[in-house]
Amino acid sequence: MTRTRRATVGVDFGTESARAVLVDVSDGTELATAVHSYAAGVIDRRLPGHDIELAPDWALQDPDDYVEALGLTVRGVLSSSGISPEQVIGVGIDFTACTMLPVTSDGTPLCRLPEFRDNPHSWVKLWKHHAAQPEADLINSIAETREEPWLDRYGRRTSSEWFFAKALQILDESPEVYAAADRLIEAADWIVWQLTGIESRNSCTAGYKALWSRRHGFPDPAFFAALAPGFADVVAEKMSLEITSPGQRAGVINAAAADLTGLRPGTSVAVANVDAHVSVPAATVVSPGSMVAVMGTSTCHLTLADTEQVVPGFCGVVEDGVVPGLYGYEAGQAAVGDMFAWFTRLLDADGRGESDTHNSLERQARLLKPGESGLVALDWWNGNRSILVDADLTGLILGTTLATTPGDIYRALLESTVFGTRVIIEALNGAGIDVHDLVVCGGLPYQNHLLMQLTADITGRPVRVAASRQTPALGSAMFAAVAAGPALGGHESIVEAARHMASLSSDEYLPDLSTRPVYEDLYSIYRELHDTMSESTSGMRRLRTVQDRARQTTVSVP
Amino acid sequence: MTRTRRATVGVDFGTESARAVLVDVSDGTELATAVHSYAAGVIDRRLPGHDIELAPDWALQDPDDYVEALGLTVRGVLSSSGISPEQVIGVGIDFTACTMLPVTSDGTPLCRLPEFRDNPHSWVKLWKHHAAQPEADLINSIAETREEPWLDRYGRRTSSEWFFAKALQILDESPEVYAAADRLIEAADWIVWQLTGIESRNSCTAGYKALWSRRHGFPDPAFFAALAPGFADVVAEKMSLEITSPGQRAGVINAAAADLTGLRPGTSVAVANVDAHVSVPAATVVSPGSMVAVMGTSTCHLTLADTEQVVPGFCGVVEDGVVPGLYGYEAGQAAVGDMFAWFTRLLDADGRGESDTHNSLERQARLLKPGESGLVALDWWNGNRSILVDADLTGLILGTTLATTPGDIYRALLESTVFGTRVIIEALNGAGIDVHDLVVCGGLPYQNHLLMQLTADITGRPVRVAASRQTPALGSAMFAAVAAGPALGGHESIVEAARHMASLSSDEYLPDLSTRPVYEDLYSIYRELHDTMSESTSGMRRLRTVQDRARQTTVSVP
Numbered sequence A, B: 001m002t003r004t005r006r007a008t009v010g011v012d013f014g015t016e017s018a019r020a021v022l023v024d025v026s027d028g029t030e031l032a033t034a035v036h037s038y039a040a041g042v043i044d045r046r047l048p049g050h051d052i053e054l055a056p057d058w059a060l061q062d063p064d065d066y067v068e069a070l071g072l073t074v075r076g077v078l079s080s081s082g083i084s085p086e087q088v089i090g091v092g093i094d095f096t097a098c099t100m101l102p103v104t105s106d107g108t109p110l111c112r113l114p115e116f117r118d119n120p121h122s123w124v125k126l127w128k129h130h131a132a133q134p135e136a137d138l139i140n141s142i143a144e145t146r147e148e149p150w151l152d153r154y155g156r157r158t159s160s161e162w163f164f165a166k167a168l169q170i171l172d173e174s175p176e177v178y179a180a181a182d183r184l185i186e187a188a189d190w191i192v193w194q195l196t197g198i199e200s201r202n203s204c205t206a207g208y209k210a211l212w213s214r215r216h217g218f219p220d221p222a223f224f225a226a227l228a229p230g231f232a233d234v235v236a237e238k239m240s241l242e243i244t245s246p247g248q249r250a251g252v253i254n255a256a257a258a259d260l261t262g263l264r265p266g267t268s269v270a271v272a273n274v275d276a277h278v279s280v281p282a283a284t285v286v287s288p289g290s291m292v293a294v295m296g297t298s299t300c301h302l303t304l305a306d307t308e309q310v311v312p313g314f315c316g317v318v319e320d321g322v323v324p325g326l327y328g329y330e331a332g333q334a335a336v337g338d339m340f341a342w343f344t345r346l347l348d349a350d351g352r353g354e355s356d357t358h359n360s361l362e363r364q365a366r367l368l369k370p371g372e373s374g375l376v377a378l379d380w381w382n383g384n385r386s387i388l389v390d391a392d393l394t395g396l397i398l399g400t401t402l403a404t405t406p407g408d409i410y411r412a413l414l415e416s417t418v419f420g421t422r423v424i425i426e427a428l429n430g431a432g433i434d435v436h437d438l439v440v441c442g443g444l445p446y447q448n449h450l451l452m453q454l455t456a457d458i459t460g461r462p463v464r465v466a467a468s469r470q471t472p473a474l475g476s477a478m479f480a481a482v483a484a485g486p487a488l489g490g491h492e493s494i495v496e497a498a499r500h501m502a503s504l505s506s507d508e509y510l511p512d513l514s515t516r517p518v519y520e521d522l523y524s525i526y527r528e529l530h531d532t533m534s535e536s537t538s539g540m541r542r543l544r545t546v547q548d549r550a551r552q553t554t555v556s557v558p
Helices: A063-081 A133-145 A149-154 A163-173 A175-180 A187-196 A203-209 A221-227 A234-238 A255-261 A275-282 A337-347 A354-366 A406-430 A449-459 A471-484 A494-501 A513-533 A539-552 B063-081 B133-145 B149-154 B163-173 B175-180 B187-196 B203-209 B221-227 B234-238 B255-261 B275-282 B337-347 B354-366 B406-430 B449-459 B471-484 B494-501 B513-533 B539-552
Strands: A007-013 A017-024 A030-037 A088-095 A100-103 A183-186 A249-252 A268-270 A290-295 A299-305 A316-319 A327-333 A376-378 A395-400 A437-441 A463-466 A504-509 B007-013 B017-024 B030-037 B088-095 B100-103 B183-186 B249-252 B268-270 B290-295 B299-305 B316-319 B327-333 B376-378 B395-400 B437-441 B463-466 B504-509
Touching (some): A007 A063, A007 A471, A017 A471, A063 A088, A063 A187, A063 A255, A088 A187, A100 A163, A100 A175, A133 A221, A149 A316, A163 A175, A163 A183, A163 A221, A163 A234, A183 A187, A183 A234, A187 A268, A221 A234, A249 A471, A268 A471, A275 A327, A275 A471, A275 A494, A290 A406, A299 A406, A327 A406, A354 A406, A354 A449, A376 A406, A395 A406, A395 A513, A449 A463, A513 B539, A539 B513, B007 B187, B007 B471, B017 B471, B030 B063, B063 B187, B088 B187, B088 B275, B088 B471, B100 B163, B100 B175, B100 B187, B133 B149, B163 B175, B163 B221, B163 B234, B183 B187, B183 B234, B187 B268, B203 B316, B249 B471, B268 B471, B275 B494, B290 B406, B299 B406, B337 B354, B354 B406, B354 B449, B395 B406, B406 B449, B437 B449, B449 B504, B471 B494
Parallel strands (some): A088 A268, A437 A463, B290 B437, B437 B463
Antiparallel strands (some): A100 A183, A249 A268, A290 A299, A316 A327, A463 A504, B017 B030, B290 B299, B299 B327, B316 B327, B376 B395, B463 B504
């Protein structure tokens, strides 16, 4: 008698593409994967089909790209795996966040409507849309003045990437789009709406990106009123008040979604989640002590703990935000792989081969002894997320000489990102939360072995590597198995799902103790630059002001 | 009746090659030029024909390369100009400095002797040999302790590039070479010795590089004794005590030199001089008010004044050092063109075309508005000569982001060198010495128009350009005309020679006042970095210590 295979589908909506994976519920075997790149990708220069130029710091997307990618990738894994829709007991999705859009009461994106299509504010604001910094500054200053009780949970600073900064930018700059929006919604929740026909809002994005907590709900309307007169009722008017937790069932596939995806109507659909957060159990971590680093273009750090502490500069502490029953602490570095790619592009201006350049750089960098480059960098090429929460900070390279080689610079850039990680670990330690080891996932750990060894050496902690190269999609498939539940052949909890479906690879990086003294010295230099350059009157900050003014003025060019 | 053309030859010994120019004494017309690259070039990896590796910071040359270049270039200008040796009334030379070598009593370089040929200390130490920093540190600290009276003339710090640091390094590391050397001599004076058969020592290198002054002579033997027991009599034992001034006649061409060069025996030979200093009258400057900047791989700044003032961080103030009767103030920037070339090489790792890369960078940089790059750099890629006099300082780039382009960085590097020039001008102003305008010469002004405009904008002063593209060789030819004197058809003084033989080009760069506010802001950021990073406990300095230690230790490489 052969056991019938039971499978779930996880769909991970990333920055450039969506990826579906079909997973065996019993042992986590990844039976098939399909990836589809969004047609319009990241929209940061002009709206598709229009001449309308976007300001720097804007980053939009087209929601129809998500729908197309959803249909194609789910159909793709079904067909290439040979698994029948009857064997699929559930589907789960995860998304970048805060990635949000204005929609009508039936879920229609405003950018689909002809009257709004040429208004950039009607499109999806991607997580890395940074143009709402003035609104974030206002939110921070009003919250400080009012001594808002939720401030401590977010390290006392909120980011321009988050939900209410983006929502307020719409109100400020396009009141007509704001007025026409029946809902402002996370793309994650919008996709679940497309699958089930039912609007819902997940606790993970609500907690990490929209200032919500299970115990205290959203901030008070008086706070929102203090930001702008018409903003007082943003929660009541623009958001669904029902908040559901990861692992719960949001609903089932409806007829339209069945047509789109090839899944059976009635298939269980899990509550949506954030890509990084869903990676934690997929990297085997369901208890305190290990930090999960999701390392790609940027890095997200997630750590579980039994208690709620204030950690300055952390992006959020959310109860049940990652694993039910525990507090999930989120921190981040805004540019990691992006920074290495920047340097590779810089050296490969003629576009002959970035991957050749990258391999040659890693080879050169590997041959250097710690400290030999003579360089220290500040890794703020895209601002600093944790622990300074400031998108306006910029990078720095110190120590260049005529003998400085591309390999020297490349190694200093790698090291700088690890120094940044160490600052984050020390902030956790300072709040009484231990980090014994790191478990890494995302794209970088498999491409950049030197970076992994440096992570072990500079943090002084073992670095283990998740077995799956697609932890977000696997994590979504795991939550899909939990939402489906044991009755349908799924799992009782995410802890159970992790035990069966997640594993570590055999790669493990142990700290080389001989490098310790040099990295202590280099880290002390990094830390001093970190602290002085982030001061409000630093040269770095004044420089940014000069640049902003220069961009706005016209000066004769020599 | 046709006037017989009278000509002089100037030979400029640079870092990579020697250049002779044959000049019409009446109007400065450059009748012929010849250039010859030294066969061994700059020796900074291993001794020619030996496996002996040189430490970083070493830079040697082969004196036989100078002799070969002298013969070939002088013969070259004679033959290509059609001027007969009888029409040549004099020859003058200039040299990089301090570029020095140990020789026997008859002038034979020790490196020519088989017993010393494999000893690096027997070779010429080129100006940019930086391995005598420990000796320079000792000289500075002992001089401070002893309150040496000459310290003020040198901005209270001497450089590792100068004569006594290099001499002391020979004594410290190779006492046998030191003992065998009857003379330690500037290459400039050694070439004059080869031409005339008579040893002499010029006041310019003695003043700027060997702590000598017309009024006070060399430092006291007690000072040298305090540096090292065997060093007390370095002046008496290793140096000629007769010091002669630029414009004087050192002697005449002897038979051997006539064979070598094709010049007539008996032709007047001028006292040797330093390349940058001889450029001042060749750039038309023979009175106070204008700063001459000789801009090439490095930049040398020379300003004339009527009085002797203390200017902190200046490389020297020498009476008669540039123009008789005036004090010559010398400052310098250790890497200018070298720094731009470093960046061009960095981007052109595959060696496809540095000049293409350079042109494309200048095009990109020219299109930027002041401040638009968002970057400020510290131009210390080869240490800081003025006003900090410290070869151990390193470079810095502040403000990088994912949007930073090669053109942004290139422009920031150009600007940083001009900020460095502005620091030098402000130091002069602070000592009561005015700089109304700059006159530039050297290779860069003709290649890098953007740099010239930036120099005008950032210093707020007009920038004029010397007509001659080979001011050192022209200046040597001018001093040759003075040494020959009016009786032979030459000139009475260098002021007269400048009036007849030197001129400005029609290129002139005026400050664009609209750029002033932005550059004031950027300069204040530069100046703050300049002051904090040069502090004794700065991250920059600690980083250098880490690097030095790393180079000395063996650590397992990940």
